[in-house]
Structures are given as structure tokens and as C-alpha cells.
Amino acid sequence: MSEQASVAAVVEAGMLRRFVGDLFVAAGLPEEGAMQVAACLVRANLRGVDTHGVFRVPTYLKRIRQGLNNRHPNIVVSQVAHAASQVDGDNGMGAVVGTRAMAEAIRLACETGTGVVAIKHSNHYGMAAYYVLQALEAGLIGMAFTNASPASPPWGGRKPFFGTSPLAFAVPAGEQPPFVLDMAMSVLARGNVYVAAQRGEMIPPGLALDSSGRPTTDPRALIDGGTMLPFGGVKGAGLSMLMDILGGVFSGASFGGEVGNPHATFDRPQNVGHLFICLRPDLYMPLDTFKARMDELIVRMKAQPRAEGFDEILVPGEREARRERERRASGIPLTADVFDKLNQEAGASGIAPIEARRAA
Amino acid sequence: MSEQASVAAVVEAGMLRRFVGDLFVAAGLPEEGAMQVAACLVRANLRGVDTHGVFRVPTYLKRIRQGLNNRHPNIVVSQVAHAASQVDGDNGMGAVVGTRAMAEAIRLACETGTGVVAIKHSNHYGMAAYYVLQALEAGLIGMAFTNASPASPPWGGRKPFFGTSPLAFAVPAGEQPPFVLDMAMSVLARGNVYVAAQRGEMIPPGLALDSSGRPTTDPRALIDGGTMLPFGGVKGAGLSMLMDILGGVFSGASFGGEVGNPHATFDRPQNVGHLFICLRPDLYMPLDTFKARMDELIVRMKAQPRAEGFDEILVPGEREARRERERRASGIPLTADVFDKLNQEAGASGIAPIEARRAA
Numbered sequence: 001m002s003e004q005a006s007v008a009a010v011v012e013a014g015m016l017r018r019f020v021g022d023l024f025v026a027a028g029l030p031e032e033g034a035m036q037v038a039a040c041l042v043r044a045n046l047r048g049v050d051t052h053g054v055f056r057v058p059t060y061l062k063r064i065r066q067g068l069n070n071r072h073p074n075i076v077v078s079q080v081a082h083a084a085s086q087v088d089g090d091n092g093m094g095a096v097v098g099t100r101a102m103a104e105a106i107r108l109a110c111e112t113g114t115g116v117v118a119i120k121h122s123n124h125y126g127m128a129a130y131y132v133l134q135a136l137e138a139g140l141i142g143m144a145f146t147n148a149s150p151a152s153p154p155w156g157g158r159k160p161f162f163g164t165s166p167l168a169f170a171v172p173a174g175e176q177p178p179f180v181l182d183m184a185m186s187v188l189a190r191g192n193v194y195v196a197a198q199r200g201e202m203i204p205p206g207l208a209l210d211s212s213g214r215p216t217t218d219p220r221a222l223i224d225g226g227t228m229l230p231f232g233g234v235k236g237a238g239l240s241m242l243m244d245i246l247g248g249v250f251s252g253a254s255f256g257g258e259v260g261n262p263h264a265t266f267d268r269p270q271n272v273g274h275l276f277i278c279l280r281p282d283l284y285m286p287l288d289t290f291k292a293r294m295d296e297l298i299v300r301m302k303a304q305p306r307a308e309g310f311d312e313i314l315v316p317g318e319r320e321a322r323r324e325r326e327r328r329a330s331g332i333p334l335t336a337d338v339f340d341k342l343n344q345e346a347g348a349s350g351i352a353p354i355e356a357r358r359a360a
Numbered sequence: 361m362s363e364q365a366s367v368a369a370v371v372e373a374g375m376l377r378r379f380v381g382d383l384f385v386a387a388g389l390p391e392e393g394a395m396q397v398a399a400c401l402v403r404a405n406l407r408g409v410d411t412h413g414v415f416r417v418p419t420y421l422k423r424i425r426q427g428l429n430n431r432h433p434n435i436v437v438s439q440v441a442h443a444a445s446q447v448d449g450d451n452g453m454g455a456v457v458g459t460r461a462m463a464e465a466i467r468l469a470c471e472t473g474t475g476v477v478a479i480k481h482s483n484h485y486g487m488a489a490y491y492v493l494q495a496l497e498a499g500l501i502g503m504a505f506t507n508a509s510p511a512s513p514p515w516g517g518r519k520p521f522f523g524t525s526p527l528a529f530a531v532p533a534g535e536q537p538p539f540v541l542d543m544a545m546s547v548l549a550r551g552n553v554y555v556a557a558q559r560g561e562m563i564p565p566g567l568a569l570d571s572s573g574r575p576t577t578d579p580r581a582l583i584d585g586g587t588m589l590p591f592g593g594v595k596g597a598g599l600s601m602l603m604d605i606l607g608g609v610f611s612g613a614s615f616g617g618e619v620g621n622p623h624a625t626f627d628r629p630q631n632v633g634h635l636f637i638c639l640r641p642d643l644y645m646p647l648d649t650f651k652a653r654m655d656e657l658i659v660r661m662k663a664q665p666r667a668e669g670f671d672e673i674l675v676p677g678e679r680e681a682r683r684e685r686e687r688r689a690s691g692i693p694l695t696a697d698v699f700d701k702l703n704q705e706a707g708a709s710g711i712a713p714i715e716a717r718r719a720a
Contacts, residue, residue, distance in 0.1 A: 080473065080643055080644065081443075081472055081473025081474060081640075081643060082442040082443055082472040082473060082474075083441075083442055083443040083472060083473070083474050084473045084474050084639075084643050086643075086644050112441055112442040112443060113440065113441025113442060113443070113444045113476075114441060114442075114443050114444050114474060114476045116473075116474045116639065116643075118643070118644050120644075141610070153664060153667065154661045154664055154673050155673070155674070156666055156667055156670035156672065156673040156674065157661075157664035157665065157666060157667060157670075157673055158664075158665050158666060158667040158668075159664055159665050161660075161661060161664055169602055171602075171605050171609075171610075179601065179602070179605060181598045181599070181601075181602060183595045183598060183599075209667055209668075212668065213665070213666060213667035213668045213670075214667075214668045215668075231592045231593070231595050232591045232592030232593075232595065232596060233591070233592075235543045235591050235592065235596075236592060236595075238541040238543060238676040239541070239543075241539065241541075241661070241675075241676065242529055242531075242539070242541060244657065245531050245539060245654070245657065248657075249531075249650070249653045249654055249657055250501070250531075250639075250641070250643075250644065250650070251644060252644055252645055255653065255656075255657055256656060256657040256660040256661065257660060277637070279444075279476065279610075280441075281610070283440055283441060283444050283446075283476075283478070283610075284440065284446050284478050284480075284610065284611060284612055285612055290609070290610070293609045293615065294605070294609055296615075296616060297604065297605065297608075297609055297615055297616040300521075300616040300617060301514045301517075301521060301601070301616065304513060304514055304517035304518075304519055304521055305517065305518050305519050305573070306516055306517060306518060306573060307513065307516055307517060307518040307569055307573035307574075308518075308569075308572065308573045308574045308575075310516035310517075310573075312516065313514050313515070313516040313517055314515070314516065315601075316598040316601065
């Protein structure tokens with residue numbers, strides 16, 4: 001609603017991808033890498049995950065210009081076992097490194113049935129669903145673990161230490177929508193906390209501590225030196241630690257509070273780490289049988305009696321897939337803020353603004 | 361506290377294991393299988409997870425006697441890919457099937473670096489941590505996914521459909537305690553709901569629906585045709601579906617509401633399914649380096665400033681490991697209810713009661 005009110009333009013996805021790609025080329029990325037980053041960001045917008053969409057372009061450009069990302073990374077892929085490879089991202093853009101690494105996990109899974117790929121020296125890689133969708137589109141089950149810069153404390157702590165670290169899984173179905181789960185470890189979006197503070201509203205209990213480590217529902221106490229808590233209490237905190245172990249410790253990336261914040265750490269590379277696992281869905285039965293079983297699960301689930309306030313039961317990722325179909329057809333709405341910033345970047349880079357392209 | 365008050369006996373772990381093993385032998389399990397089930401249950405008691413300990417013996421015995429479990433299963437292990445095997449548990453006891461399947465995942469990981477094993481025709485397999493501890497004790501990273509009988513609705517539903525399905529991970533460290541996360545998808549224990557109802561107390565918000573699908577904090581509304589919700593709202597619901605996909609759909613086991621309840625479904629086998637993944641921790645770096653990095657993560661985490669009400673920051677599984685050391689030294693406390701039921705079973709089976717053994 002407030003989102004709709006502030007829409008400044010609706011842009012066709014392919015044109016937005018080309019425009020954003022041109023911005024990254026202007027900043028010095030090679031064409032292929034520029035378009036990989038653009039594709040990742042625009043896919044997030046297509047799916048309605050605007051927090052991970054082209055909104056990120058100015059920060060990404062700033063990091064590239066300051067030399068914090070390697071424009072021409074020498075990404076080294078080393079197969080270390082029958083069904084496992086390592087990827088050293090050489091501080092390339094997260095989407096470039098992630099796309100290359102998932103391609104390797106897909107190769108391993110197609111050739112051997114299973115693929116495990118750990119990635120070090122990566123960066124903020126956008127919407128985690130992007131990578132498991134890559135596996136899904138190759139006909140595979142995909143899993144993506146990652147770590148991230150400090151955002152929430154360990155269980156019993158009061159300062160940010162583990163990341164919001166999205167956890168993502170994708171599983172193909174047949175006629176029914178595929179299962180695409182992409183869940184951050186956090187519940188609160190920082191933007192919503194500021195809005196609540198401005199309005200004098202409270203935030204739900206169990207989601208934040210104040211600066212002295214006491215539970216709070218006051219958004220100002222959270223902003224003023226407090227911390228967000230992970231979802232699901234002690235369980236979410238345990239999963240947050242798992243993300244740092246599998247994404248960071250295991251892969252060889254930074255961990256334990258040392259991953260750089262993409263928006264705040266401008267003195268060094270982030271050194272984010274990820275772990276991808278791909279499985280062939282027909283490892284244990286013919287593919288048609290697997291797909292029929294997925295369809296059966298989903299059909300049964302959707303036929304369940306509904307809770308108050310729900311018109312239908314959705315598969316994780318189904319809402320985003322619907323949004324993607326809509327936005328592929330009718331375009332991606334951009335808020336005035338994002339639209340203006342993108343055109344400012346275009347002006348500074350000497351490339352045609354998206355507005356002009358839209359009119360063309 | 362109330363737990364302590366009702367302790368009828370404190371029993372040495374080895375003796376309890378032998379006693380429980382004898383009960384299963386008397387019910388017709390072969391010695392090896394009987395001791396595997398006993399080891400799984402007693403390990404849960406050792407770790408303080410008494411809900412998954414010898415408390416389960418009467419139900420397990422009832423199912424065996426009614427022919428719902430195969431006493432002499434022909435467990436078939438088939439390697440289907442370089443680093444993947446399938447296990448058909450032939451309706452053996454869950455602990456017997458699970459132990460065999462994790463041994464296969466360990467073999468694959470030791471030989472190839474990674475191991476993926478899907479299991480069908482299994483049963484209630486007790487504490488999920490038991491299997492990832494098996495991986496841990498072989499020096500590996502272990503993951504265990506499983507499905508379970510219906511306990512909570514899909515997101516937007518109001519009737520139980522997905523299981524509480526514990527998700528478990530274990531990662532070795534060096535000098536520091538290993539990471540052992542074992543988390544059910546549910547928050548409420550059914551026993552605590554009955555206690556709250558008796559006392560006229562409320563349960564926390566966000567954890568239950570009444571029979572018409574409205575959120576409730578009244579335990580009586582939950583008991584009277586309502587349903588528990590998974591932890592973490594929509595995220596926990598998504599993970600619950602993932603458990604049914606990886607444990608059930610992928611493996612070839614039952615899924616989508618059809619897994620039998622071990623305590624309530626006595627007309628057919630459960631056909632539970634699991635998925636185990638093992639990874640060598642030295643896939644991407646020398647083992648010493650990996651362990652030093654895990655130690656570093658844990659040391660940093662434990663040094664974090666603490667939230668109100670916390671004396672220390674613990675690694676997931678650390679509390680249970682401490683409990684295990686204590687109980688290995690000083691014995692396992694059994695409540696009067698459990699103690700009496702075990703001795704009733706012994707009497708019915710014509711074997712010496714645990715009381716007598718304790719005195720011996």
C-alpha cells in the first residue's frame with residue numbers, strides 16, 4: 001500500500017537488467033560479471049523481494065569503486081573429492097562467485113548424483129533463493145547455507161555476532177509449484193524498526209534486546225545500542241551458529257563476527273562464505289515418481305482445512321513465483337527513492353538514464 | 361524440581377542399557393538389535409533428554425509384540441551413486457535402521473569425502489542427536505533430517521499434517537565442546553500442555569490454534585481439537601515441510617500426513633523416512649586447522665557480553681554433554697512412573713527387575 005503509493009516508475013525486467021548491467025560495466029566490471037550481478041538483483045525484484053533487488057546497486061557500486069571487490073577475480077574451482085569442490089571467489093562480486101559455485105555443484109550432482117561446494121572469499125550475494133533456483137532450473141534439489149556480517153547475538157548474548165544469514169532450499173515438483181524456501185535468521189527488517197520508532201509503536205515481544213541485554217518491545221531501545229534476536233528463540237540462534245560454521249568455518253571464509261558489513265565496513269573485503277549442496281531428485285526413484293510424490297504432498301497440503309484469516313495454503317516460494325509471473329508481464333515497480341538513485345548513478349557514469357530508456 | 365521430587369531410583373547407565381536390552385530380547389529382538397535400541401534410549405537419558413529415553417520402552421514393546429515392527433528386518437543397503445546410498449529398513453526398529461544407515465553415511469564420507477543416505481521403511485528413531493553423535497564420534501560433520509507423524513499444520517492450515525520432525529546437526533571442534541544441535545519443529549511439549557490445563561494456566565501466544573483455527577493461549581482449546589503450531593511461525597512451518605520432503609518424499613517413505621503415530625497408530629507400520637548427510641571436516645583444509653577454527657569461533661562466542669539472566673553462553677549440545685558426564689558418573693534418575701512401568705514389563709517378561717539388579 002505505502003509501497004504502491006511511492007512507485008515512481010514501472011520498468012520492464014529485461015531493460016532494468018541491461019541498465020543495471022551497464023552501471024556495473026561503467027564501474028569496471030566485465031560484461032559477463034556485470035550481467036550476472038544485474039540478473040541476481042533483478043530476479044529479486046521480479047519475485048517481490050525488493051530488499052535484495054536493485055535497491056542494492058548504489059552500495060555495490062560504492063564497494064566496487066573503492067576497490068573492495070575484485071572486478072576481475074581469478075575464481076579458482078578445485079575438485080577436492082568425488083562429489084565435492086572448493087571455490088575461492090578471489091573477492092569477486094557475490095553474485096558472480098555464487099553463480100559460478102552453484103554451476104559447479106550442479107555439475108557434480110549431474111555427474112555423480114550429489115554435489116557439495118564450499119566457497120570462500122565471496123561477498124554479499126543477494127537473494128539466497130537465486131542460487132537454489134539455479135539448481136531447481138537444472139532439475140535438482142538445491143541447498144544454500146551462508147554466513148553474513150554480525151546482526152544478532154548468540155543465545156545468551158546481547159551484542160550482534162552471527163549474521164541474518166539466509167538459509168535456502170529448493171525442490172522441484174511436477175505440475176504443482178516447486179518448494180523454494182528462503183528464510184533469514186532474523187524476523188525484523190531494520191527499516192520497519194525505524195518506522196515503528198517514528199510512529200511511537202511497539203515491536204512484537206521476543207524479537208529484541210536493549211543495550212543492557214534486557215528484552216524490549218521499544219524500537220528506540222533496539223536502535224539505541226540494542227540488538228535484534230533471531231527468529232524462533234534458541235532454535236533460530238542455533239541455526240544462526242550453524243550458518244557461520246557451514247558458511248564460514250568449514251569453507252575457509254571469515255567467521256565469528258569478522259565478516260564485513262556490506263553497508264558499513266569499507267576498510268576491507270567482506271570474505272563471506274557459503275556452502276551449496278545439490279542432489280539429484282532421482283537418486284532413489286525414477287524422476288517421474290519423485291515429481292508425482294511432490295505433487296501428491298502439495299495437493300494434500302493445499303486441501304487441508306484452513307486457519308482463520310487464510311484463503312489458501314501456499315507452498316514456500318509460491319507467492320514469489322506468482323509475483324514473478326506478474327512482474328515479468330507487467331514490469332517491476334520502483335520507488336521514487338530507488339528510481340532517483342539509479343538515475344543519479346547513471347548520470348555520474350555518463351550512461352543513459354533508465355527513464356530515457358523507458359520512454360524509448 | 362518437580363522432576364527431582366518424583367525420582368524413584370538412580371540407575372547406572374550400563375545396567376539400564378542391559379536391562380532394557382533384555383526387555384527387547386524377551387520381546388523377540390535379536391541381541392544386537394535389542395542392544396542398539398537400548399543404547400539409543402539410554403543415551404537420551406544420559407543427555408537429559410528423558411522424553412526420548414527409556415520412557416519410550418512400553419510403547420516400543422507394544423509395537424513389537426503386535427507385530428508392527430519387524431524383529432528380524434532384512435535391511436538392504438544399496439549404493440546408488442559415488443557418494444550416495446539408499447537404505448530400506450524393512451520396518452525394523454528405528455534405532456536399528458538409523459544406526460545402520462548412519463554407519464553407511466560414515467563409510468561413504470570416509471571413503472569419498474561426502475555421504476548422502478536416504479532411508480525408507482523406518483520407524484520412530486528416538487533422539488535425532490543420537491545419529492549425528494555417531495557421525496561426530498567418527499570425526500565427521502553429521503546432518504539428520506526426518507519426517508514424523510502429523511503434529512502441526514502447514515502455514516495457513518488448522519489440522520496436524522507435518523511432524524515435529526527433529527532436525528539435527530553435529531560438527532566436531534578441538535578443545536572446545538562440539539556443536540550438537542537437535543531441534544524439534546514444535547515448541548510445546550504435549551505433557552506441559554496438560555499440566556497447564558490442569559492448573560488453569562495459559563500457554564504463550566503464537567504456539568497454538570483452537571479447533572476452528574483461531575490463535576489461542578488456552579491449553580484446553582488446544583487439547584479440545586486444536587493444534588500446536590511449529591516454532592518460528594512461517595519459517596518453522598517451511599522447515600517442517602522440508603523435513604517431510606527430504607525425509608519422506610525423497611527417500612521413498614510415507615509423507616503428507618501418512619506417517620503412523622508410534623503411540624496411536626496400531627493398525628500398520630509407521631514407514632518413517634530419514635535423510636543423513638556426512639561431510640569430512642577436512643575437505644577444504646587440514647583437520648587441525650578446521651578444529652582450531654571451530655575452537656576460535658566458540659571461544660569468541662563465549663566471550664560475548666551476556667544478556668540479562670544468562671551466566672554463560674553455551675554451544676548447542678553443551679548442556680546435554682555436561683549432563684551426560686554427570687549421569688555417566690552418578691547414574692540416571694528415573695521417575696516413579698517410568699521405574700514402575702519398566703519393572704512391570706520385566707515382570708511380564710519373566711526377567712529380573714531393575715530394582716533387583718540395582719541392589720546386586
